[in-house]
Amino acid sequence: MTAPPGRRERKKAATRQKIADTALRLFLERGYDAVGIRDVAAEADVAVTTVFSHFASKEALVFEQDENFEQRLTRAVTDRAREEPLIPALRREIQALVRHCTADSAAPIWRMIDESPALRKYEESMRLRHAESLATAIAADPDLAQTTTACRTIARFAIDGYSLAREAADPETALDEIFRMIEAAWAAARRPEDVAGTARP
Amino acid sequence: MTAPPGRRERKKAATRQKIADTALRLFLERGYDAVGIRDVAAEADVAVTTVFSHFASKEALVFEQDENFEQRLTRAVTDRAREEPLIPALRREIQALVRHCTADSAAPIWRMIDESPALRKYEESMRLRHAESLATAIAADPDLAQTTTACRTIARFAIDGYSLAREAADPETALDEIFRMIEAAWAAARRPEDVAGTARP
DNA sequence: TTTTGAAAAGCTAACCGTTAGTGGTACGTT
DNA sequence: AACGTACCACTAACGGTTAGCTTTTCAAAA
Numbered sequence: 001m002t003a004p005p006g007r008r009e010r011k012k013a014a015t016r017q018k019i020a021d022t023a024l025r026l027f028l029e030r031g032y033d034a035v036g037i038r039d040v041a042a043e044a045d046v047a048v049t050t051v052f053s054h055f056a057s058k059e060a061l062v063f064e065q066d067e068n069f070e071q072r073l074t075r076a077v078t079d080r081a082r083e084e085p086l087i088p089a090l091r092r093e094i095q096a097l098v099r100h101c102t103a104d105s106a107a108p109i110w111r112m113i114d115e116s117p118a119l120r121k122y123e124e125s126m127r128l129r130h131a132e133s134l135a136t137a138i139a140a141d142p143d144l145a146q147t148t149t150a151c152r153t154i155a156r157f158a159i160d161g162y163s164l165a166r167e168a169a170d171p172e173t174a175l176d177e178i179f180r181m182i183e184a185a186w187a188a189a190r191r192p193e194d195v196a197g198t199a200r201p
Numbered sequence: 202m203t204a205p206p207g208r209r210e211r212k213k214a215a216t217r218q219k220i221a222d223t224a225l226r227l228f229l230e231r232g233y234d235a236v237g238i239r240d241v242a243a244e245a246d247v248a249v250t251t252v253f254s255h256f257a258s259k260e261a262l263v264f265e266q267d268e269n270f271e272q273r274l275t276r277a278v279t280d281r282a283r284e285e286p287l288i289p290a291l292r293r294e295i296q297a298l299v300r301h302c303t304a305d306s307a308a309p310i311w312r313m314i315d316e317s318p319a320l321r322k323y324e325e326s327m328r329l330r331h332a333e334s335l336a337t338a339i340a341a342d343p344d345l346a347q348t349t350t351a352c353r354t355i356a357r358f359a360i361d362g363y364s365l366a367r368e369a370a371d372p373e374t375a376l377d378e379i380f381r382m383i384e385a386a387w388a389a390a391r392r393p394e395d396v397a398g399t400a401r402p
Numbered sequence: 403t404t405t406t407g408a409a410a411a412g413c414t415a416a417c418c419g420t421t422a423g424t425g426g427t428a429c430g431t432t
Numbered sequence: 433a434a435c436g437t438a439c440c441a442c443t444a445a446c447g448g449t450t451a452g453c454t455t456t457t458c459a460a461a462a
Contacts, residue, residue: 008429012439037419047441049421058419121326128325149375152365153382160357164350174350177390181354184389185382209458213410237447248412250450259448 016054019044023061028108032062032116059122062113070130072097074137086144087186090158091179098165098175110166131159150189157182217255220245224262229309233263233317260323263314271331273298275338287345288387291359292380299366299376311367332360351390358383 022044026035037058041048055061076093077086101110113119135155139148146154161178168174223245227236238259242249256262277294278287302311314320336356340349347355362379369375 008438011429015440036417048419049442050440052420053440121322124326124329125322147378149365149369149378150382153361153379156361156365157358157382157386160354160361164353164357168350177348177350178354181351181358181386181389185358185386188382188385189378207459209409212457216411238449239447249448250413251411253449254410 015046015050019046019051019054020061020064024064024109027062027112032112032119057122059119062109062119063122063126066126069097070133073130073134077134077137077141086138086141086154087179087183091175091182094158094162094165095172095175097162098171101166102171127159127163131155134158146189154182154186154189157185216247216251220247220252220255221262221265225265225310228263228313233313233320258323260320263310263320264323264327267327270298271334274331274335278335278338278342287339287342287355288380288384292376292383295359295363295366296373296376298363299372302367303372328360328364332356335359347390355383355387355390358386 019040023035023040026040026043037048037051040061041051044051051061055064060066072093076089080086080089100106113123132152132155135148135152138144138155139146139151144151161175161182164178165171165175220241224236224241227241227244238249238252241262242252245252252262256265261267273294277290281287281290301307314324332353333356336349336353339345339356340347340352345352362376362383365379366372366376
């Protein structure tokens with residue numbers, strides 16, 4: 001994995017990157033809808049089929065960082081300090097992600113996304129995928145011992161928080177407000193009979 | 202609006218219904234992906250362009266009841282009894298919707314939806330639309346006096362509850378669990394300084 | 403009643419994302 | 433040096449969707 005990658009893998013990664021870079025540049029220059037896959041392929045000097053061997057769809061060209069995002073979320077849960085409670089750890093990571101998305105340099109990209117129904121739809125179902133991964137990571141933590149329903153619910157709430165804060169006029173205070181609600185929801189998820197202790201007969 | 206509709210409107214509605222019925226029947230008979238728009242149009246004895254003048258996309262043929270669903274949600278908020286708090290009213294309606302979707306008669310349709318990525322994506326972005334409508338309805342209630350962020354958040358949570366409960370092995374208890382969390386989140390949305398009274402300087 | 407305007411429906415032909423199917427080429431390995 | 437495997441290219445098509453234009457059907461003015 002960390003061993004020096006062979007020439008083949010480097011070339012593949014380079015091709016992938018070149019396609020992604022070219023696509024994003026064209027999309028920003030001429031608008032997402034005005035650029036066809038055939039345009040991207042021609043400009044990146046590859047065949048149309050090569051584009052689709054690296055990316056599952058035209059929309060995926062824009063969300064190249066997809067898996068990165070997903071890993072950061074799950075790791076925020078699995079790699080947190082032993083004593084750190086779930087919600088603050090989640091909150092920290094999501095705040096970082098929101099800051100990343102609302103940075104000035106990312107503004108043109110997000111404007112493009114907001115203007116294209118296809119891209120919005122793609123991002124929405126991407127978020128749901130991330131919420132499922134997050135739910136799995138939460139459910140796997142033995143310290144929490146929650147029902148799968150509670151885990152899935154809190155995962156969705158967290159992703160909702162990311163999405164809503166990103167869109168808010170003041171992302172920071174919005175995230176504050178939302179995570180106060182999430183914290184309360186998480187506290188309520190512990191069933192009454194379990195509040196006194198974690199052990200069960 | 203309630204006046205006797207002219208022949209033109211009746212014919213239009215009939216055409217629309219015939220297309221929707223034909224499409225759903227074919228989809229269930231042969232599978233969603235195995236039926237093309239051209240098949241639907243031929244079987245309903247209309248032109249392809251007519252199908253798209255009534256429905257925005259192939260997926261929309263399956264979610265014909267879309268607007269109905271949306272209205273029920275917003276009305277659950279706006280038409281609730283004067284003293285009834287928001288969350289229980291929402292809960293009642295969503296429970297009814299979940300029951301409706303998990304009824305045996307609806308099972309084949311939802312299986313078809315779950316098996317088609319395109320349909321799932323469509324349903325996801327439909328839910329977001331509904332969450333936005335719901336948020337608007339909640340924000341419009343003068344008795345609640347919440348920030349828009351809190352309204353949007355609680356609306357998303359409620360829709361998440363619908364979606365998660367629908368998928369759960371035991372929808373009823375899942376909905377119980379989720380709405381306990383939502384209730385707590387809503388209580389936490391009232392900012393500390395506002396708990397004593399609604400008036401502000 | 404006749405005329406007229408417009409909504410509804412139809413047809414053709416295309417555009418665009420996406421996917422076989424086929425074959426060639428460069429790379430890592432023996 | 434030879435071989436097998438990814439990787440990549442090309443062509444051609446399929447299926448959803450739309451544009452452009454004509455025809456039909458209804459409603460209401462004349």
